[in-house]
Amino acid sequence: MRPGFAYDIARRFGLRVTETLPGLVPFTAAPEALGLGEVLSGISLDAIASLGAQDFRENILFTHRGLSGPAILQISSYWRQGGTIALNLLPDRDAEALLKERKRARPKAEPKQFSPNSIPRASRRRWPPRSRTRPWPTSPTARSRHSPRT
Numbered sequence: 001m002r003p004g005f006a007y008d009i010a011r012r013f014g015l016r017v018t019e020t021l022p023g024l025v026p027f028t029a030a031p032e033a034l035g036l037g038e039v040l041s042g043i044s045l046d047a048i049a050s051l052g053a054q055d056f057r058e059n060i061l062f063t064h065r066g067l068s069g070p071a072i073l074q075i076s077s078y079w080r081q082g083g084t085i086a087l088n089l090l091p092d093r094d095a096e097a098l099l100k101e102r103k104r105a106r107p108k109a110e111p112k113q114f115s116p117n118s119i120p121r122a123s124r125r126r127w128p129p130r131s132r133t134r135p136w137p138t139s140p141t142a143r144s145r146h147s148p149r150t
Contacts, residue, residue, distance in 0.1 A: 007020075021080075022076070023076060024074070025073065025076045026063065026066055026067060026068035026072060026073065026076070027066045027068075027085075029065075040062035041063055041064040043061070044059045044060065044061045044069060046058070046091060047060045047087055047088055047089050047091060048071070048087070048088040048091045049071040049075040049085055049087055050085065050087075051075050051078050051079055051083060051084070051085050052078070054075060054078045056070070056071045058070035058074070060072050060087065
């Protein structure tokens with residue numbers, strides 16, 4: 001039986017059908033759009049994923065194909081095409097104050113030499129990235145692995 005078969009039958013009988021959307025799915029992007037994906041792949045961080053009034057604080061996982069982990073899977077249930085998800089990678093710290101503190105401690109250090117202690121040790125040995133990097137894609141290019149292609 002093909003997916004959607006029962007919905008097709010329900011529509012034929014005039015029944016109202018609720019739109020179905022994927023939930024609890026990772027977010028993927030084209031390999032060329034990932035940028036830091038190859039550097040951060042396999043790294044898991046405590047973070048807050050937010051969309052509108054919804055916030056989920058759990059781990060996020062950087063993969064070679066995008067983002068996954070409990071916080072991403074939870075927020076994916078609320079995401080719609082064109083929506084923007086915010087990630088707070090330093091949930092217990094003030095990023096601006098942290099950067100200023102590091103700059104005071106090492107005034108000649110360049111930003112690329114900054115490796116926050118909250119990043120797991122496995123990723124610090126690869127920080128800063130040695131390859132060219134691009135920022136993570138923003139919506140609408142970022143999409144759920146199961147969302148319809150446009």
